[in-house]
Amino acid sequence: MADKKERIIAAAQEVFLTQGIDNTKVSDIVKLAGIAQGTFYLYFPTKAAVMPEIAKQVIVEILAYLQQETKKSSSAAQQLNDMIDAMMRFNLEQKDRLQLLYAGLAKSEYIREWEDIYSPFYDWMAHLIVRGQQEQSMNADMDAFSTARILIGTIESTAEQLYLFDDKVDEAFAAQQIRTLKTFVHRALGIQ
Known part of the structure; x- marks a missing residue:
């Protein structure tokens, strides 16, 4: 049973990517x-x-990719930097799929499920923040889960602006934006 569901999901994704959501029939x-x-x-x-x-x-x-790309990070602050870099690469590499995803969910009544779908991502980021608080490299007076949601929103918004909405990426501008994002996030979390 689950195999058929997985086949439907994989086929839908492939057809949506090649034909577009509106042009796809069941x-x-x-x-x-x-x-x-x-x-x-x-x-x-x-x-x-x-x-x-x-x-x-x-x-x-995304979570598997982030875990792989950040597993050698020596501290929570370094893991956060590595995570930002990995998120930018993922958005660039998976641009078509992410555009499909945003368009498909935004057009449907299923947009309300977005926060539930993101829950594992929020949990992963909250764990990273707690680790930073325990290492005393991040502000201890911030709620980790609320901060995780804000950080993910900020990081994703930057990635979307750089990679999803434009056909051509200005590498110099992207590098400057990513540096600014890291500075912003570090200051918000109290990372020295």
Whole structure:
């Protein structure tokens, strides 16, 4: 059963990327997934209902990528810097998928699920902040979970502005923005 659902999600993502969400029909998805159309509706009421599942997969991929890219960080402050760099690379490398994700969720009633989908990402960042507070390299008087949500929003907004909304990346401008972002985040967290 789960295999069919995974095939639907993978096929939907591929068809959405090649044809666009609006131009995709459920029949396109099921054809690529190799299942009957009725099977699709056992899992999803509409094609838009697949978007939260795609988002969950992307969050899992982001977290795995961040953990891999930051595992050698010697301190929470260094891990935060490495995380920012990794988020920028992920946004650049996965630009098409992220644009699809934002467009698909924004157009649907499923946008309300965004915060729940992001929960593992918030938890990961909150853990990083707690580690920094324990190391006494980050302000201890800030709620880690609230701060994590604000930081992720700030980092993602910067990545979106640099990589998702423009067709051409100005590398010098991007480098300057990333330096400014790191300075801003360090000052907000009290990192010396």
